[in-house]
Amino acid sequence: MEHAFGPYMKQLREQQGYSINQLAEAAGISNSQISRIENGVRGVPKPATIRKISDALSVPYTEMMKQAGYIEPGSATELQDVPEWATYKDRRDFKKMLEDDDDLMFDGIPLDEEDKKRIKDVLTGLFWEAKQMNKRKKTDESDNRP
Structure with missing residues (x-):
């Protein structure tokens, strides 16, 4: 099952007014990794990376895990x-x-x-x-x- 995690993450980042570099710094991961995720080159990141991104964006971790396909809604x-x-x-x-x-x-x-x-x-x-x-x-x- 393909998940549109990259565009979802990009939308969250842009809604909060973060540049790729700002999100990368806040999450403690590289800006190239952020870019690859958003553009679908890297695919869905590991849960530990999602945790860092959710903390940096102040988005509920479970919501991002659902969007990434790790958690099925309602399960x-x-x-x-x-x-x-x-x-x-x-x-x-x-x-x-x-x-x-x-x-x-x-x-x-x-x-x-x-x-x-x-x-x-x-x-x-x-x-x-x-x-x-x-x-x-x-x-x-x-x-x-x-």
């Missing part, structure tokens, strides 16, 4: 209730957990779609709670080092 992986503190790696881990295609079963019987959704909703809350606790734990450990 469970759209990452709707993602905490602000979540890193790209956290989001990737979460997406991987939700996309696991193994059948969910209870007592050897596959669950229907409604039950799967309810379980995934519960898992979503638990996942982000556990991630946040781990981040606090790491911060506390580093604070206690001599």
